[in-house]
Amino acid sequence: MEKEKVNTLLLVSTLVATVTFAAAFTLPAGYNSSGTDSGIVTMLRDKGFHIFVFCDSIAMYSSIIATVALIWAQLGDFTLLLDALNLAVSFLGVALFMMSMTFTAGLFLTVSKLRWLSTAVLVMGITFLAMLSVILIPLCTPITPSNRIYRYISYYPFYLVALATGN
Template sequence: MSPIIENFKNSVNILLLVSTLVATETFAAAFTVPGWYNSSGTDSGIATMLRGKGFHIFVMCDSIAMYSSIIAAAALIWAQFGHVTLLLDALNLAVSFLGVALFMMSMTFTAGLFLAVSKLRWLSTAVFMMGITFLATLSVILIPLFTPATPSNRIYRYISYYPFYLVVLANGN
């Protein structure tokens, strides 16, 4: 087997592990919802924050993260069995869905933490602002994954390169 194919197979294995971890965490989040569940009455077993908009965001983001990570894992499992073309196609598909899953998992975390501290206005505002800042940074890192690896337009290459470079520089690496 050529070294290039071996590198792709290693990438597939790493991404399969990550997508499985994301699916595991989002599954767990679905059953440990913020505010927990009503324990008595006609609403027994129903989430206590069911009617809140923040809870709706939490549920939608968690669901999208779960399904995206499952699609990524399924594509990566197919990549294990196939021809080189199938491997590359599955890898491209999985990276996109895994990017969506990571972004949505981050939004789920922000929404859940926001709900947990929502009674304290300054803390919920701080959590919300940190979440927005992090998600913007994550977007800068993930957007190049959804674009062609070698765009032909030179201006486009600079636009996609420098924001990522600035994030790396800001982190001191």
């Protein structure tokens, strides 16, 4: 059972690394094609682009750490497997969250000239990220404490999201 978890998480972390790697080279708005800035990103000075780059970088590095930890988990030692799983799940959660932020920032940048659409993209992105946080935070904490307040905070929002989606 644990090996199946490791293999599934390894696949997901590798896919996240692949997507974030590709996003780093297919930047929003492209590159300058002529002049002294040839080959430089057109939105280099835009703060939204800075957010895009930071989030994409964090997602890439987090997914690489998760991937390496999961490769270590396959060595056969059960204690190492559990430690690697705890580490990998936390970093994969960060990678998924940052990848979602990267998507929101990139889409916001590409539609930024149309105010209503960029606002709609931002509102949808923030709403999704809030829902994702509710789901990921309990998953990324390796041990659920016996504190009742924490259990309510971590369980019921997840339950409400599951009910809302019909699962």
